[in-house]
Amino acid sequence: MKVPGPPRISVFRDEDAMAQALTTRIAAAIAANPAIVLGLATGRTPIRFYHQFASLVEQGRVDLSQASTFNLDEFLALPCDHPGSFRSFMDTHLFGRVNLAAERIHFLDGTARDTEQECERYEREIVAAGGIDIQILGVGTNGHIGFNEPAPALEPRAHRVTLAQETREANAGLFGNDPSRVPTEALSMGMATILHARSIVLLASGASKSVVIERAVRGPITPELPVSFLQLHHDVEIMVDEAAASRL
Numbered sequence: 001m002k003v004p005g006p007p008r009i010s011v012f013r014d015e016d017a018m019a020q021a022l023t024t025r026i027a028a029a030i031a032a033n034p035a036i037v038l039g040l041a042t043g044r045t046p047i048r049f050y051h052q053f054a055s056l057v058e059q060g061r062v063d064l065s066q067a068s069t070f071n072l073d074e075f076l077a078l079p080c081d082h083p084g085s086f087r088s089f090m091d092t093h094l095f096g097r098v099n100l101a102a103e104r105i106h107f108l109d110g111t112a113r114d115t116e117q118e119c120e121r122y123e124r125e126i127v128a129a130g131g132i133d134i135q136i137l138g139v140g141t142n143g144h145i146g147f148n149e150p151a152p153a154l155e156p157r158a159h160r161v162t163l164a165q166e167t168r169e170a171n172a173g174l175f176g177n178d179p180s181r182v183p184t185e186a187l188s189m190g191m192a193t194i195l196h197a198r199s200i201v202l203l204a205s206g207a208s209k210s211v212v213i214e215r216a217v218r219g220p221i222t223p224e225l226p227v228s229f230l231q232l233h234h235d236v237e238i239m240v241d242e243a244a245a246s247r248l
């Protein structure tokens with residue numbers, strides 16, 4: 001029996017090497033299980049991975065025709081074709097280039113009139129798909145994963161969330177670099193949704209992530225640093241470049 005240990009930490013020379021290693025890992029997982037269910041993240045960090053991975057699919061070396069995806073989160077009240085939506089981000093960086101079946105791409109709908117029902121629908125769809133096999137995560141400098149922001153308590157399941165100012169600033173790139181245009185709310189998978197994935201890969205790059213990575217690995221488990229909850233999972237790999245690993 002496998003004894004749960006601390007998260008595995010893999011340090012890479014740079015972001016390209018990190019993206020390459022993740023591409024190799026995910027391609028192998030799909031070869032072993034073509035009907036894989038992937039949990040996907042947005043943000044700057046996974047972009048290189050999505051590009052390298054999409055190239056493999058375009059070359060016919062990976063087949064996504066049986067695979068399903070569930071994205072972590074979406075801004076509230078943005079239509080999916082709004083250029084700032086996470087759905088547009090995914091269309092640009094991955095979905096527009098690969099052979100995923102449209103009906104197996106899953107997203108929280110930020111325009112749903114009843115957000116509670118929408119969150120319940122999403123949780124049910126994850127269960128109906130058989131659960132998430134590999135969840136890819138980035139991390140905010142404040143320790144958020146998905147849009148689970150630091151708070152006195154965390155929500156276990158998909159929920160509506162008010163974004164921290166720091167998070168809105170970090171996402172301003174999608175909104176003409178104007179933080180005031182970033183929606184104030186979002187829908188996000190919850191902490192239990194994330195922790196129920198069979199395996200988790202957390203990506204972080206750059207010196208600005210070094211403190212949060214150190215605290216994620218060495219600090220106490222606290223809702224004030226949502227990423228610290230990954231210490232509770234039995235199969236987590238933290239992939240970092242040398243800059244993000246500089247305090248480990």
Ligand code: GLP
Binds near residue numbers: 043073138
């Ligand atoms: C957003 C996303 C997170 C992501 C974070 C980090 O807030 N909701 O899922 O991890 O950005 O972004 P970046 O990779 O750009 O640092």
